Amino acid sequence: MSKILIIDDDVDLTDLFQDYLQQEGFSVTVAHTGSNGLNLALSGQFDLLILDIMLPDIKGTEILTQLRRDSRLPILMFSARGDDIDRIIGLESGADDYVPKPCTPRELVARIRAILRRSETMTPDERPEPLSTGHLQIWSHKRRASWLGQPLELTSTEFNLLETLALHAGQIVSKTELSEKALGRPLARFDRSIDVHMSSIRQKLGHQIDGSSYIQTVRGQGYQLIKDE
Structure with missing residues (x-):
């Protein structure tokens, strides 16, 4: 079971996504502040992070920068629809991909599975030599x-x-x-x-x-x- 961390201050939205993702077989933890979320993200317990760029205490881009110093955790960024500047800044700061808000739970699951599928370790016999x-x-x-x-x-x-x-x-x-x-x-x-x-x-x-x-x-x-x- 893949463990997902969501950092977003929108309680209603995270409740919706948490319920849906859990029904899809994911283990989901939610943090509503950047500081709490950052500590959790650095714990090494999670397989993927979903991060909102706009947070009340710490900018999402600052969390991205701090995470990328110490972690390769795959990061899917929430971005406001049409907000290209925040999207580009987020990608430049180390996000793996983004999903625009609002999005459907089905689209979110598809993005998560795509990232996890491509970040999984291959078995040694698939390409043992570099x-x-x-x-x-x-x-x-x-x-x-x-x-x-x-x-x-x-x-x-x-x-x-x-x-x-x-x-x-x-x-x-x-x-x-x-x-x-x-x-x-x-x-x-x-x-x-x-x-x-x-x-x-x-x-x-x-x-x-x-x-x-x-x-x-x-x-x-x-x-x-x-x-x-």
Whole structure:
């Protein structure tokens, strides 16, 4: 049974989601303040966090930043519908994905299962040897990656995106494919989630000698991981 933590000050909404998620087989804990929720999130007891950006005591983005210093806990962000600025800030701060408010319980469950499915550890015999391309090595079964021989700290979604690019190193991967494989959902119109995550990955990889990125944007087509052997 996957353990879900919800941090949101909307009591009626969290009661609704808690009841529905429990009916779907999840164990659900709710915190109505950011400070209490942050302590719970750092406890290591949960498999996924649902976090509202607007909280009465601590900004959701501050919670994201603090969590990402010490935890790889998958985070699904609640964002006001149409509020692109908060959404982008949340993704830049380390959220794996977002769901707009208001949303249906069914949509929330679908997003949760997509994230959990892609953050589960693979069995050792699926890919015991690391996937290697250039300076990058990825151990899919351990959900671990290294760059230039050093551990690469990635969120669950960043790991999925980079792994997908690595599997197709030197080839263009469309945003549609990246969204389906890394986020577990179809690419929505005007959705910038992939772009924001890619920006974060680029910063972590640094630049090539000539100053260019190891991940190239191919306008109108997608992204390409430079195959540097």
